[in-house]
Amino acid sequence: MRKTPLVPLGLAVAASLACGALTGCSSNAPRSAGARQDSAVVQPQDGSVRSASRPKGLIPGVDVSAYQSKVNWVSVKARGNRFAYVKATEGVRYVSSTFKAQYAGARKAGLDHGAYHYATPNTSSAKRQADYFLAHGGGGKADGHTLPGVLDIEDNPYGKNKCYGLSHAKMVAWIGAFLKEYHARTGRRAVINTFKDWWIDCTGNSKAFSATDRLWVNDHKATASKVPVPSAWSSYTIWQWTDKGVYGDEDYVKSATVYRKLLAS
DSSP states (O other), X not given: XXXXXXXXXXXXXXXXXXXXXXXXXXXXXXXXXXXXXXXXXXXXXXXXXXXXXXXXXXXXXXXXXXXXXXXXXXXXXHTTOOEEEEEEEETXXXXXXXXXXXXXXXXXXXXXXXXXXXXXXXXXXXHHHHHHHHHTTOXXXXXXXXXXXXXXXXXXXXXXXXXXXXXXXXXXXXHHHHHHHHHHHHSSOOEEEEOHHHHHHHHSSOOSSTTTSOEEEEOTTOBTTBOOXXXXXXXXXXXXXXXXXSSSEEEEXXXXXXXXXXXXX
């Protein structure tokens, strides 16, 4: 999923115009306390270009953010994708400028859709961020086409400490508070988007959520038969295959059975 550094809106727009689509260019613009985030991005650590051959037997989909300002959703659907996750919020000061159009566009084209929140645990409480996410598109009932919301939590793109300066115990508590608030407000269980090394380093390989919340793994070097997951989970639910897809990040749900359960959860 896409990280969006805290930069003033004008600088962010300029940065996004200067970068070609899906190039993963970085922004070194200065941060400010009241700044708004937009479509400038930093490249994921394991970003890579995949071959034209896509995994077989999995349920394909995409995830997008303001970085993909224009998406041809009819083409996304025609390519065989079943779902789209759209970035809604980050922290408590950013709402994606493209969320509403992308979320509605995906559904209009016949895709199932869902929203995700990029967590910044060092900027505000988990409850505030969950409530902010829900107030700006992160809700949605299990209606047969709306997927449960996602907590995207991974390397800190704004500083050298990838764990946002939190201890294992404080990080686990923060994640737990977000998931608890989301569940209390929606009745649904959020999906956790992360990757194995971060989970080990920043939560101490916590097993606190594996019994209730599904796992979305970002690993662009993995193969369908071997996707590394934190040991607390027996397997993944969603796998981000690449961050350099045709229409955005390309993802796969493990199976049709898993997809049905995810959509209904």
